[in-house]
Amino acid sequence: FNSQHLWVLWSNGDSWREMRRFALTNLRDFGMGKKACEDKIIEECQHLIEVFKNFKGKPFDTMQPTNYAVSNIICSMVYGSRFEYSDPEFTSMVDRTNRNVLLSGSLSLQLYNMFPRIFKWVARRKEFVEMAVANQKQNFALFRRLKETLNPEMCRGFVDAFLVRKQNLEASGNKNSHFHNENLLMTVTNLFSAGTETTSTTLRWGLLLMAKYPKIQDRVQEELRRVIGDRQVQVSDRKSLQFTDAVIHETQRLASIVPTALPHRTSRDITFQGSFIKKGTTVYPLLTSVLHDPSEWEKPHSFHPAHFLDKDGKFVKRDAFLPFSAGRRICLGESLARMELFIFFTTLLQHFRFTPAPGVREDDLDLTPRGGITLSPMPHLLCAVPQM
Numbered sequence: 179f180n181s182q183h184l185w186v187l188w189s190n191g192d193s194w195r196e197m198r199r200f201a202l203t204n205l206r207d208f209g210m211g212k213k214a215c216e217d218k219i220i221e222e223c224q225h226l227i228e229v230f231k232n233f234k235g236k237p238f239d240t241m242q243p244t245n246y247a248v249s250n251i252i253c254s255m256v257y258g259s260r261f262e263y264s265d266p267e268f269t270s271m272v273d274r275t276n277r278n279v280l281l282s283g284s285l286s287l288q289l290y291n292m293f294p295r296i297f298k299w300v301a302r303r304k305e306f307v308e309m310a311v312a313n314q315k316q317n318f319a320l321f322r323r324l325k326e327t328l329n330p331e332m333c334r335g336f337v338d339a340f341l342v343r344k345q346n347l348e349a350s351g352n353k354n355s356h357f358h359n360e361n362l363l364m365t366v367t368n369l370f371s372a373g374t375e376t377t378s379t380t381l382r383w384g385l386l387l388m389a390k391y392p393k394i395q396d397r398v399q400e401e402l403r404r405v406i407g408d409r410q411v412q413v414s415d416r417k418s419l420q421f422t423d424a425v426i427h428e429t430q431r432l433a434s435i436v437p438t439a440l441p442h443r444t445s446r447d448i449t450f451q452g453s454f455i456k457k458g459t460t461v462y463p464l465l466t467s468v469l470h471d472p473s474e475w476e477k478p479h480s481f482h483p484a485h486f487l488d489k490d491g492k493f494v495k496r497d498a499f500l501p502f503s504a505g506r507r508i509c510l511g512e513s514l515a516r517m518e519l520f521i522f523f524t525t526l527l528q529h530f531r532f533t534p535a536p537g538v539r540e541d542d543l544d545l546t547p548r549g550g551i552t553l554s555p556m557p558h559l560l561c562a563v564p565q566m
């Protein structure tokens with residue numbers, strides 16, 4: 179882990195372009211946005227339901243099981259298989275990633291990220307780096323195992339496809355390609371962390387909001403019973419579940435989990451809306467300013483699914499709905515995240531009624547976000563009372 183900055187994402191220029199294109203093509207080949215992926219999510223839902231059921235309606239923290247279930251979707255595309263929730267190799271990697279997302283929002287690490295020379299010795303940086311190094315080691319071990327069993331005719335996931343491309347380029351004498359070990363590690367790490375914490379956090383906001391607003395939960399469950407009944411929800415049901423779809427969109431809007439998107443640097447001098455910005459300036463696109471813009475949303479700071487419904491109760495798209503950002507660096511996993519949120523949320527709501535822990539009133543459920551590079555709910559317990 180030798181980079182000066184903590185948030186090492188794909189750099190700009192050719193390396194980013196090539197890695198992004200390769201990741202997109204391959205994730206699509208391994209099912210992103212397609213039926214194969216839908217089936218994986220549905221299968222994973224069953225594992226998550228079992229875990230929730232084991233709590234027998236008693237209060238529990240939804241964080242770990244939700245993280246593991248969501249992570250398994252990107253893992254099956256990247257490594258070629260899902261992991262058991264009891265596998266310490268997997269759970270430690272997910273837990274460390276989650277911890278680092280939280281740490282990266284701490285003031286000391288934010289300062290370090292802006293002024294790396296001055297704030298080099300902050301204690302949390304040490305913890306962050308230790309966890310990143312541990313995940314790195316685990317990834318190298320996984321890559322080694324995949325390499326040993328690699329069959330170029332049958333790639334199991336993104337790592338296989340990357341290794342095959344790397345071998346082919348090397349065999350043809352190309353020594354300067356972007357397909358080297360460091361880019362493999364960075365790309366896999368980015369897909370793993372971006373593909374786990376974001377979606378899981380959004381899903382947990384959704385469950386918390388259902389427990390806090392039981393009347394809205396009633397309407398979601400009524401719609402699910404009326405339109406779907408006991409069968410498994412499919413992606414194609416989205417257009418028939420207009421209220422539920424509005425609730426999912428409103429969850430993403432209100433939670434605004436990536437408030438500042440990711441930092442970018444201007445590649446040339448530019449004048450934007452009358453302000454001059456010098457080449458090389460770090461720019462944070464404030465997504466929250468759009469998602470909570472009072473001139474766009476009738477009730478910007480409330481949970482108000484009607485933001486996405488017309489007067490006849492039909493779902494309406496809104497231009498100011500930008501949780502995945504926009505432009506060339508728009509979230510690469512948007513279609514995957516949307517599919518996961520829809521299937522996980524609806525399937526869980528079919529199976530369980532979500533309520534606060536006994537003795538806690540709905541009003542007491544706190545919606546103040548916990549700051550990190552993403553905004554997650556404060557630690558809390560919910561009851562998942564079986565419905566089916």
Ligand code: HEM
Pocket residue numbers: 187188198252368369372373374376377380435436439440441463465501502503504506507508509510511512514515
């Ligand atoms: C609800 C879930 C998610 C949200 C809200 C979200 C949001 C975002 C945002 C705001 C960015 C920054 C865009 C910018 O730089 O302007 C981003 C980047 C990215 N996201 Fe997501 N994301 C989600 C899920 C996922 C998933 C499931 C994946 C897995 C494939 C993923 C992969 C990425 C990658 C690789 C980038 C960097 C793209 C680049 O720099 O070219 N995200 N995401």
